[in-house]
Amino acid sequence: MIKITNLEKFYRTEEVETIALNKLSMHVDTGEFVAIMGPSGCGKSTLLNILGMLDDPDEGSYVFNSIEVAHFNERKRADLRKHNIGFVFQSFNLIDELTVFENVELPLIYTGVTTAERVKRVEEVLDKMQIMHRRNHYPQQLSGGQQQRVAIARAVVNKPKLILADEPTGNLDSSNGNDVMELLTDLNEQGTTIIMVTHSEHDARYSHRIIRLLDGQTVMENIMV
């Protein structure tokens, strides 16, 4: 599903040039659950953002579903993104002005799903995440665990083929964290490809494969058994 070759990303500030990704190559097959690990600042988030087409690489190739997307502009990327990828962030990134229901509904609006169908699908997914009773609350009125469940609901409501999660349990206690990992595992078992950045060896164990990064390069891959 994903194949990147010699991917590079630099950040230039006035004084220094940071190489966030250094000729990184890897691939992820459809249906895999991959964890990305590594010390802080090694480029995990940068990689995930590029994989999610939220950012563009400076050099190298990125083939997504057999399409070379490295040089796509924002317009084309947005189109690919909305039909294929769901995101889960460490800081949830819910829109404060919208209710739980409205937040989850948003991706469906953008892909042009009809109102009736939207209601059905949002309720379905809220049910599954067990936050149906909170549907009319605003994000600030929820706990961190609940917020992350809303974020996951939002990420999966469109039935994306790929879910990218950047430290999804980073702001949660271990019990809430485990719930989230169970949810992701369920989704993976139903066929969704998942790439997850994490600092926790515990969480990483839910995955099939761990990719370890150091200074923007792959240092090791472990296949989980």
Next chain:
Amino acid sequence: MFKNYIKTAFRSLYKNKGFTAINILGLALGLTTCLLIVLYVVDELSYDHYNVNHERIYRVNEDLKLGDNKVDYAVCMPPLAKTLKAEYPYVIEAARIKAAGTTHVKKGDLSIVENHIAFTDASIFSVFTLPMINGNPKTALSEPNTVVITETTAKKYFNTTDAIGKIIVFNDKENYKVTGVIKDVPKQSHFNFDFFVSLESFPDSRSNEWLRSDYNTYVLLKDKSYANQLNAAFPAFLQKFSGSQMQSELNMSYDQFEKNGSYFRLNLIALDDIHLKSNRSGELGPNGTTQYVYIFSAIALFILLIACVNFMNLSTARSANRAREVGVRKVLGSSRQHLIFQFLAESVMVTLFATIIAVLAAAVLLPVFNQIAGKDIVLTVQSFKWLAPSVFAIVIIVGTLAGSYPAFFLSGFQPIAVLKGKLSAGFKGSFLRSFLVVFQFSISILLIVGTLVIYNQLNFIQTKNLGYNRNQVLIVQNLGELGNQAGVFKQELSHLPGVSNSTMTGFLPTSNWKNTRIFFKDATLNQKQSLFPQTWEVDADWIPTLDMKMVQGRNFSKNISTDSSAIVINEAAAKFLGYKNAINQQLYQSLGGKTEISNTVIYHVIGVVKDFHFNSLREKIEPVILKMGQNNGALSIRLNASNLPALMAQIKAKWAGLSPNVQINYSFMDQDFDAAYRSEQRIGKIFVIFTTLAIVIACLGLFGLAAYAAEQRTKEIGIRKVLGADVSAIVAMLSKDFVKLVLLSIIIASPLAWYLMNKWLQDFAYRINIHWWVIAIAGAGALAIAIITISFQSFKAALANPVNSLKDQ
């Protein structure tokens, strides 16, 4: 402490360079425009104020009604001035002016055409403040054949202002001795003459006729409080002095005359009011109108308001961003007062910068503006005396006003609420800001509609069928130079190929030759059945040369001898007289003296010419009577030439053959026509410029607000994009709120614009209708401009990599 405010303000402004630039630029633009308009308005309002006694000087107007004819004159009877002075002790001085038409003045071998010549009483210099450089103002014009000239004229003819005793030759034969040189008449004067010829030279000036009006008459009163007294005295005064002449000439007493519904009335108009409020028959020059003074003042105010609104809008919008700063400062112990001063200092500083730029820009642009507006405004020490305080007031008022919202509002917050970021959430929430945007756009739409209507109306005037064809008509203006050779000239030209026709007369639709005479419908000369038409002497070629159409009867013919007593009338005259069929109707004209049939001339109507416009299109077409006559005021030549320069050369050669010393002076009829509407075109142009500016300023504000809105919602935009929002969805989301406001403005402004512009159009007797699409175009235009402005910002936000916006937390 004060220094600290300034320093902090400076840094804060510098940190937000883009925002500060928009703010200063918008305000400066508004203030510049405003300043220029203020200069224009002050200039218009200060006409004739150069006269030391301007508050005590009045002109006597005359309103005349005879039967159904009504005329408002700016001129009065020849003996009025001296009689008023003799009768009323509080009339300290009285002076008359009679404008002379185009005159030729000799300079060496050259004959120069002069248009600014007046016959005046010697007392003119006692009434008006026209300082004399050389000569004695008391006696300068008391002798016949004397003339006082302006400085510029003296230099033009004699290369010196020391011209006393020199001789000026008018029209090749009349010699006048220069007895005084005055400073040039100020531009802000309702009359503008270069030559003041003594009225003593003109026998008519001693006429004792009370039944005609042709002298502009001015009185200097002891005090302006006497004006009412004099106005009240006029009816009895008129009866006393004109009664006997009325008896002998009209064969009726003054009372009878009034009982018939006719009247003569005199009234005073203050000198200061003449330029803006008087538009009578016999004015000494074109006057302005208060209407434009009002309109421009309103525009100036609007533009200033728009600019201030921008300023406030941007400041308050940004203030939400600064809520955190306020919170931190408060936590650190800043008092509320301190914060208020801090914000005010910032806003006053921006205003100050903007004002400095505006004053400089206005000074630099003044010459350009003068050219567009047809003005001659100069900045003098005098103008700075009122400008400086007003500009200072603007800085303080605008600065404080714009800064007051953030200053008082933000400084009043609880620090903890501010720090938790509860305030920055609601950009949409500000009712004040929405209101201000609606206000701005309503005004912009109003101005767009105004401009469109004015332009359409001017275009209508320019393309309206005037009843004659003004294209390809050459007018030889100084035909009089040829004396009785004029006919020969006309004859010779008629043989030139390319000349299809020509007519000899000074009376033309585009000239300002006017001649009003009284005609009566029946032989008893009953004034109830009288007509007060323009009576023009023309020749048989007049109607064909000007390409006019006959609606009844026929044109004059050279070959029908009875045509010497024939007249052709226009449709307006036929309608006024109530003729269904005008042909062979008779009209009577008194020869003066007793009202008896033997004392009248009888004219018979041979044709009715289709109405043609000869006054401004503001006015209805008046009745016109054309009669055959020898008038060598001008020669109008209808050209039909493919090679105009060659034809012109031939015409000039023919002229030179007859008048080797005097240059031919000519113009083209279409240009003369355009000249008559130049002031209106100017107004149109100024309007367009101001409207554009107003819109630019409003958009500048919108641009800033849109940028701000996008900035406020960066994170939200990022999240939405991650969730699949495409560029158009983001642009729509950001534009929606503004577009709603602009739509609301359209709803508010449209009826208002329609109403106001219809009011303006009422001034034109011939006018356009305001079509719905004019309003639609204005609305759509404003909307389009707004959307483009906003999109610029929205696209920028929408096209950014979402990761950038998400990072920004």
